Amino acid sequence: MSGSQPGLGAAHASSRSAILDLIRAAGTISRVELTRATGLTAATISTVVRRLIDDGLVLEVGRAESTGGKPRMLLQLDPSARYAIGVHLDHAGITYVIANLGGAIVARWRRPGAGSDDPREVVARIAAEIRTTVTRVGVDPARILGLGVVSPGPISASTGMTLTPPVMQRWTEFPLGAALEEAIGLPVLLDNDATAAAIGEYWSGGISTGSAFAALYMGTGIGAGILVDGTVYRGSSSNAGEVGHICVDLDGPECWCGNRGCVEALAGPAAVVAAARDAGIDLAGRNVAENFGSLARAASRGEALPMELLQRSARYLGVAAQTLANVLDLELVILTGPAFALAGSLYLPEIERRLGQSFFARGSHPVRVIISSNAPEAAAVGAAALVLQSELAPRQAGVRMPLELPLEVTAG
Amino acid sequence: MSGSQPGLGAAHASSRSAILDLIRAAGTISRVELTRATGLTAATISTVVRRLIDDGLVLEVGRAESTGGKPRMLLQLDPSARYAIGVHLDHAGITYVIANLGGAIVARWRRPGAGSDDPREVVARIAAEIRTTVTRVGVDPARILGLGVVSPGPISASTGMTLTPPVMQRWTEFPLGAALEEAIGLPVLLDNDATAAAIGEYWSGGISTGSAFAALYMGTGIGAGILVDGTVYRGSSSNAGEVGHICVDLDGPECWCGNRGCVEALAGPAAVVAAARDAGIDLAGRNVAENFGSLARAASRGEALPMELLQRSARYLGVAAQTLANVLDLELVILTGPAFALAGSLYLPEIERRLGQSFFARGSHPVRVIISSNAPEAAAVGAAALVLQSELAPRQAGVRMPLELPLEVTAG
DNA sequence: TGGCATTCTTAGGCAAGTGAACAAAGTAAG
DNA sequence: CTTACTTTGTTCACTTGCCTAAGAATGCCA
Helix, strand or coil: CCCCCCCCCHHHCCCHHHHHHHHHHCCCEEEEHHHHHHHCHHHHHHHHHHHHHHHCEEEEEECCCCCCCCCEEEEECCCHHHHHEEEEECCCCEEEEECCCCCCEEEEEEEECCCCCHHHHHHHHHHHHHHHHHHHHCCHHHHEEEEEEEEEEEEEECCECCCCCCCCCCCCCCHHHHHHHHCCCCCCEEEEEHHHHHHHHHCCCCCCCCCCCEEECCCCCEEEEECCEEEECCCCCCCCHHHHHHECCCCCCCCCCCCEEHHHHHHHHHHHHHHHCCCCCCCCCCCCCHHHHHHHHHHHHHHHHHHHHHHHHHHHHHCCCHHHHHHHCCEEEECCCCHHHHHHHHHHHHHHHHHHHHHHCCCCCCCEEEEEECCCCCCHHHHHHHHHHHHCCCCCCCCCCCHHHHHHHHHC | CCCCCCCCCCHCCCCHHHHHHHHHHHEEEHHHHHHHHHCCCCHHHHHHHHHHHCCCCCCCCCCCCCCCCCCCCEEEEHHHHEEEEEECCCCCCEEEEEEEEECEEEEEEEEEECCCCCHEEEEEEEHHHHHHHHHHHHCHHHHHHEEEEEEEEECCCCCCCCCCCCCCCCHHCCCCHHHHHHCCCEEEEEEEHHHHHHHHHHHHHCCCCCCEEEEEECCCCCCEEEECEEEECCCCCCCCCCCCCCCCCCCCCCCCCCCCCEEEHHHHHHHHHHHHHHHCCCCCCHHHHHHHHHHHHHHCCCCHHHHHHHHHHHHHHHHHHHHHHHHHHCEEEEECCCHHHHHHHHHHHHHHHHHHHHHHHHCCCCHHHHHHHHCCHHHHHHHCCCHHHHHHHCCCCCCCCCCCCCHHHHHH
C-alpha cells in the first residue's frame, strides 16, 4: 500500500524540501533570507533548519557581517552528508558517477558494452561495479541514498524503462528497476537521459529555484528535459520534451516516424554524419559518435565542408530551441550531452542569435543559452541528481510519479 | 500584506478545491470515490464535503445502487450556487458572458467598439452593461464571484494587462483591473484569451482532472492555452503557449518578429486573407474576420482556390499542433476561437491526420483533436471560467500569480 | 554602560489530516 | 423475522505543520 497514491498529504513535507532546495541553490544562505524566500515565518524556518542540522544535512558555517544587529548565521549543505549514484546506459557503454549532496562528482568511470548483452548479466555487472568502486573510494554505504539509471528514448508505461526502438531490443520487457533494487539493495529510479540531464544542471549548476528552463540534450538522438520551478514537467505520459520529432521543414526528408522534416532526421548527429558521407568526406570512426567528433574537430580547424554541415544542423537546432522557448516560455536553454560536448561552441552562436532576435523583436524577456559545464557525462550526473532530487526535494505537487509504480508492480 | 507571497501555507486550502474540482469533473460522484481519487481518508472527505454542502456549493442527489452494503450518497455541484462573468475584449468588440458553476452559459451578448476608445469610458460602459444584464436575467448579485477579462496578446508584467502591439495602443499603461474592480465592486482577473479558452474547456467540457491538453486558439492571431493536471502552465513570464511565432519553414516569408516562416505569418487568418487577395479573390468584408469567414464558406461550398488556401494553412497548423503535442506530451488538442468556429471542420482532418500518423508510428499514445463546442465565444466563456477556477479550485501549487499583483499595486 | 537593531528561539494555539471506533443502511442466509 | 456480514459515512482524540507573540542572543553606537 505504500505507494498507492501520493495523496494531498504529500505536500506536507514540502517546506523542508523547499528550504533544502533554496540552500542548495544559494550555496550559502542565512535563516532570514530563507524566511524571505519561502514566505514562511522566522519561527518555522528556525525549527525546520534545526532539524536539518540535526539530520546532518546542513552545516552552520561562520557568520555574515552585521547589518546593524546580530549577524546572520550562514547555512550550507554538507556535501558529504549524502551520496547518490548515477548510471547512464547507452548503446556504446555504461557511464557511472558517484555524486555528493552538492552535485559534485566524487567518482566517475565508464565501461563498454551493455546494448546487446543479456539484461540479467548486465544487472550483475553493474552491481559489482558499484560495490567495488564505493569501497575503493571510501564512501560510507549508509550515506548512499540510491541509484539513478537513465537511458535514451521514450519511457514505456509498462516496465517504466526507457526503450530505444532500434537497439536494446532485449530490454523492452525486462523489469530493470526491480532487478537492480534487489541486486544492490538501494532504491532505484529510472528516467530518460534528457530529463536527468536537466535535473543535473539544476542541482549542480546553481540554478535558481523559481525558474523555467530546458536542457537540450544531443546524444545519438535529440531530446529535451524541462524543469519548471524545480519540478520536472513530464506531460501526460512522461514523454514531454520529445523534440526529436518536431517538424522544422514541411518538405524535408522522410523520417521513420512517418512525417517529413523532423529535427532529428535533418540535424541529429546521425544525419550530419550521413550528409558528410554523401558529400564524400572520408570517415573512419566505428560509430556515429566518433564520426561526429571528427567532423566537429575538422570544422573547428576551419575546414569548409564540415563547418557548413554543422552550421546547417545548428540552424535547425536553433529552430528547435526557439520553439521550445516559445511554447514553454523559458528563460534559459542549456546545451548538453556528448554531441554538444564535442561541438557545442559551433552550435552556440547560431542558437543564441536566433533566440535573441526573435525575443528581442517581440519585446519579451531574453532567453539565455549556455553550454553545460559537464556536457559529456551530463546524463550520468543527472541520474545521480535524480536521486538527490527525489529524496531531498520531492515537491511533485499533486503529480503522480509513474516511474515508481512499475517497480512495485514487478516486485510483488 | 495579503498578497505579499503565496507562501507554502497556500497549499492548505487545496483539499477543498481538489474535491470540488473532482466533483465538477465527474458530474456526479460519491464520497468513497472521492477518497480513492484524492488519497485522503474517508474522515477528511466527510468533513470537507459537509462544509461544501453547508456552503451551498454541493448537493446530495439521490443514492447509487448498493454494492453489497450501504448505498453511496451521490454528490453534485449546485450549478446555480455561484456565478461568474466573462468579458472578452477584442479589436472588433466586446463579448460578455454570465456562466454558472457548471460552466453553463446563463447569458451572452456582444457589443461593438472598444479598441480605439478612451479606456475610462470603456470601463464605465462595461460596468453599466454588466449591471443591467445581471438584474435583467435575475442573477443574485451576492452569488457572483467575480469578473474575468481577457484579450489577445502577451501579458505585460507592469500592468498585468495583455497588450496587442499594433492596436489598442491607449490601453498599454492603463490599470484596467483596478479600474474595473472599483467600478463594479467585484474581484477582477485578467488573462490572455487562449489561456482562458483552455480553462473554459476544462471547466465546462468535463475534462478529467489529471490530464494535459492545449487549446489552440485562432482569432486574429494564433495562441495556445496549456492546462496540466488542472493547472495553467504559464512559464517564466506568463507567456507560455505563444505558438504564433514558432517557425515552420526556415525559408518562409519574413515576420515582423525578425525571423522567417512563423506560423502566424504563414497560416494565420490575416495571412490567409492576404494570400487570397494576392490570388485575385474579391473580398468585401470590413475586416480580417469577415473575409476569413467568407473564404471558409467558399471553401465549404467546394470552391477550389479558397479550399487550397485553407488547406495550406491547415498543414502549417498541423505542424504547430504536432509540435505542441510533442513538446508538452499532450493527450488532447482542442481547436477553438472565432477562426476555428468558422473553418474548424476544414482544419480538423489535416491536423488529426498529422498527429495520428506521427504518434502512431512511434508507438506513443494517440493525441485526440476536437473542435470546441463553443468556439465562437470560447474566450469569453473562458474568462468566466477563470474566475470559477481561481475562486473554487486555486491549486497553483507554489506558482506565483503575477496577474493579481498589479491590481494591488495600482490600487494602493 | 545602556539603548537599539537585528537575528534567532521558545511557547501556546489553530487548522488540516489521520486512525480507530462506531453508527447507519443495505444484502444474504437461516 | 432474526442474525451475520458488507459497505458507507461520521465522530473524536491525536499528530503535525505552521503562525502569532513574546523573549533571548548578539552585535553596533552613543
